[in-house]
Amino acid sequence: MKAPRALSIRWLLVGQFVLVIALSVALVVALTLFWRLPLERERQHHEQQRMATVVVQQLQDLLNATELQLEMLRAASPGGPIQGKRVDPLVRRFAQQLVDQAGTFQAIYWVGPDALVLDFVLPFALGYPTTAGRSGADLSNLPILRLTAQGEHPVWSDQYLSPLVEQPVVGIALPLSNGFMVAEISVQALVTGSVEWGQRGDLLVLFTDSRGELVGSPDPLDPLHRRNIAHLEPIAGALDSARSHGRIEHQGKAFEGYAMRLDRLGWVVFAGQPLERARATERAASILSTVVVLFAIGFGLLLNLLVATRIGRHLRRSVDYSEALARGDYEATTPRSRIAEVQQLEHSLSQMAQEVRRREQQLRAIIDLGPTVAVQIYDRDSRVVDWNPASERMLGYSRAQAIGKRPVDLYYDTQQQADFEAILERIARTGEPFGPFEGALRGADGALHWIYSTTFAIPGQQADEVRFVCMDIDISEIKRLEAELRSLNSELEDRVQQRTQSLEQANNELQRTLNELRSTQDRLVQADKLAALGSLVAGVAHELNTPIGNALMATSTLQESLRQFRERLQQGLRRSELDAFVQQVGTADDIATRNLERAAELISSFKQVAVDQASSQRRRFQLSELVHEIVLTLQPMLKHSPYALEVEVPAGIWLDSFPGPLGQVLANLVQNAWVHGLQGRASGRIRIEASALEGEQFALSVSDDGKGIAPHLQDRVFEPFFTTRLGQGGSGLGLHIVHNLVTGVLGGRLALESSPGQGARFTLTCPLVAPRELVQGAAPVGSAAP
Structure with missing residues (x-):
């Protein structure tokens, strides 16, 4: 394919510049008439609007700062500035510091929910002796308080005569949980700075209130005469639609500018330039455009030739440097240019050289310093090209001994060499790595080494050259451990x-x-x-x-x-x-x-x-009758003892169950209370209680006021052969039999409640109708065949 014709960057830039200049000259005449002059007028309008915006922004910043200071003052007390009928002293002290240092505040005062003044602070430097009796004054007619009471946010007012200092002020009122906090700012302090700034820049700055009355002017007598300029075109337009452009006659001079309305106060700010100055820029623009175009053509042509020559020289240096890097010459001198784009290109080439060199060093360090991974690099003839220290330690051959030799000359036999060459051929053909796999080879000392190996291809120094990397891990110790x-x-x-x-x-x-x-x-x-x-x-x-x-x-x-x-x-x-x-x-x-x-x-x-x-036959019986019969059989045991047996079993609890096992449970529980709970005491009481429960169940409990059962023994009392009276007649089977009869034959559950010295209570909860399948084919635990 034929290469395209190459052009030097210098002549390419010169040709492009000539073409652009020719088109530009053709367009300049038309653009100057139909675009440049209108654009200049538009620019002048934008500049006038910007100056008005700056003045408005100055006033906005002052209002924002004032509002932020009052918000901080409101938050200074966790319980609120007004506490009862007095102001928090800390808040009042902060407020006094604020009015003394800020310079814009005429007064800060706190008003209760009834619109009566609770307290106030004034600038210390000014002093208003006539305000000493203002505490308690009624401010219910102050419009700003009525507006603040309707919401939760700060409210600004138009100018008014302060009831405290009797000066023209604007106010801001913040609602509190139990009243209001009002700050009054001097109108003169708000407008003076902006008016003086305008005079320094040959700019007329006027301020009017929401009615069009002058509150700020270069002439200090205008606010005093309460001059109203709401009839002037830009002022009237701003009062109606927030901003307006136009001319104003002031002190015999014409000014052109923008009037903008300040929403928070309702004021209008006008910033304008003298009319002759505004029109002078249009005339100068026409002359200047012509001169600049002619000068730009000549100067641009010359400068373009110089720049193109310099860029071409630096680009040639960068090309030479990149070619040196491609050859591996990382010590080549880095070119230095002051052209940003060329300098960025040179810096990128330098960083690329450093990164390539760093990666080569990292790879070399990984290969040389890896303690357990042996790395060898082979060429297409399976000859060793590189041999890291781990290979020396594992196989016993130094790098000098291994370079240029094949594995068969070092550690492989003939068959292993043939297999290895087949593996390299396969990797070269498919490009896929081989392994990992396990293999055995003999080192220089003749010992057999088991290795875990992976082999893969990497590019060589030449474009069509292929090298093979073999990475081995010695697993001889693992093999020994496996055996x-x-x-x-x-x-x-x-x-x-x-x-x-x-x-x-x-x-x-x-x-x-x-x-x-x-x-x-x-x-x-x-x-x-x-x-x-x-x-x-x-x-x-x-x-x-x-x-x-x-x-x-x-x-x-x-x-x-x-x-x-x-x-x-x-x-x-x-x-x-x-x-x-x-x-x-x-x-x-x-x-x-x-x-x-x-x-x-x-x-x-x-x-x-x-x-x-x-x-142990099943029958229908009344619980109270069964308890009465059991109590009769127990009378001989308790008749001559100091212990009383109390029974509280209501009539009418009918059971379809097994009276024999239930009676045996009751008798065993009473005997257990008599023998283990009350034995050795001068007096005592055993109580039998029963009640019907919801869900077709009943509860029967036996309690005593004896010595009770220790907590660590309560989980073992139902175990077979467990007794605290071993060798004293106790078999350890009574409560075990009771537990088996209740949970097995009667189909219920047994619970124990006891505290040492407080007695014990055994409560069995059973169904009124005992389960039938539990007694089929076997007698209950604890019963004997007749």
């Missing part, structure tokens, strides 16, 4: 097998021991039931002895009376003796009948309890 681990795993498997056999034997021994413990537990449960049965029989015999003995005594006495009556009947019977005999017969009959009925009641209750506990 040791395999050996250790084999030993561990043997140990685990032996330990498993030992555990099986131990499990068998534990199972036999567990079976023996269960058998022992069953025997202990049976013995405990037999002991309870013996205690029941003894109690029955004791309870029956009294009523039967009384009945026997009554019948014996009746027999003796009958024998005596027969003897008297043979000797002759008096009426009184017959009456006495009849009375004795009635008394004996009554005593015998009552005691035999008592014995029959006891026998019936004992029989029902015995039948329930022996059969």
Whole structure:
């Protein structure tokens, strides 16, 4: 392909400049008439508008600063400036410093919700002796207060005569939680600076209030005469539409400028230049444009030739420098130019050279200083081109010994060399890296080294040259550890097998021991039931002895009376003796009948309890009757003890359940309270309570006021064979049987509440209808076959 014709940068720039100048000259005449002069007038308008904006901005900045100072003053007290009917002294002190230092404030005062002045501060340097009695003044007619009361933000006012200092001021009022804070600023202080600034720049600056009355003018008498200029065109336009351009006659001179309205105060600011000065710029613009164009043509042509020559010279230096960098000559002198773009190009070339050199040094450091990664670089003939220190340490060959040799000359055998050359050919063909893979080779000392290797291609120094990088990690130690681990795993498997056999034997021994413990537990449960049965029989015999003995005594006495009556009947019977005999017969009959009925009641209750506990049959019964029967069986145990048994079980709680297990639970809980809770005390109380619950359930509790159960023992009281009276008659099965009966047969739950010295309460919560599937095929825990 034929290369395009090259042009020097100098002639290219000169040709472009001539073409631009020719077009520019053709356009200048038309643009001067139809664009330059109108544009100059527009520029003059913009300049006038800018000057007016500057004046407005000066006033705005002053208002903003004033507003910020008052906001800071309002926030100086956490509870608000007005506290009750007085002003926070700290706020008042800050306000006094503010009016003394700012120079613009005429007064700051605080007004209550009733529009009465609570307090005020005035500039110390001025002093207003006539204001001493202004505290308490009524400012309800002040318009700014009425506007502030309608919102939550600061409100500015137009000029008014201050009720405190009797000077023209503008005010700002800030609403407070319990009143207002008002600051008054001198009108003269607001406008004087801007008016004087305008005079220094040959600029007329006028200020009017919202009614068009002059409040600021170069003539100090204008505000005093209260001159109104609202009829002038720019002032009237600004009052209507915020800004307006026009002319004003002032003191016999014409001024042209902009009038702008200040929204916060409603004032109008006019800034204008003398009319002859405004028109002079248009005339000068026409002349200047012509002169500048002619001068620019000549000077630009000459300057363009010089610049083009200089740029070309610097570009040639940059080209020479880049060619030196491409050759690897990083020490070449960096060119220096004062042309920004060329200088940036030279700086970029220098940074590129430094970055390339730094990366080469980094790569060299990685290759040379890597402690564990051996790096070798090979050419297409598999000859060593580079050899880092890690390769020397791993393989035992120095860099000087390895450079220029092939692996077969160092550490590979013939077959490994052939495989390695095939790998290099494959990488060169596909461009894809090979590995990582594990391999073995022998070092200079003849020892076998296991390596973890990866091989990939990199560009060579020439465009079509390819080099191959081989990175190796010595994993000989890992291989040794793997062998040791395999050996250790084999030993561990043997140990685990032996330990498993030992555990099986131990499990068998534990199972036999567990079976023996269960058998022992069953025997202990049976013995405990037999002991309870013996205690029941003894109690029955004791309870029956009294009523039967009384009945026997009554019948014996009746027999003796009958024998005596027969003897008297043979000797002759008096009426009184017959009456006495009849009375004795009635008394004996009554005593015998009552005691035999008592014995029959006891026998019936004992029989029902015995039948329930022996059969564990399900039936429908009333809870109060079952509790009454159990209490009767426990009377022999508690009759001669100092402990009282109280029962509070309402009638009407009907159960479809197992009275035998429930009675056994109740008896065991009462005996547990008597033996463990109250034993050894001079007095005590055992209380049985019951109540119906929601959800078809009932609660039955047995409590005592004994010594209680320690917290660390409460979780163990239901464990089998756990007792605090070991060797004193306690088997440790009572509460275990109770827990199993409640949670198993009765389908409920058992809870314990106790504190040391405060007694204990066992509460069982069970359904009114016991679950049926829990009793099928097995007797309840703690029962014995008849």
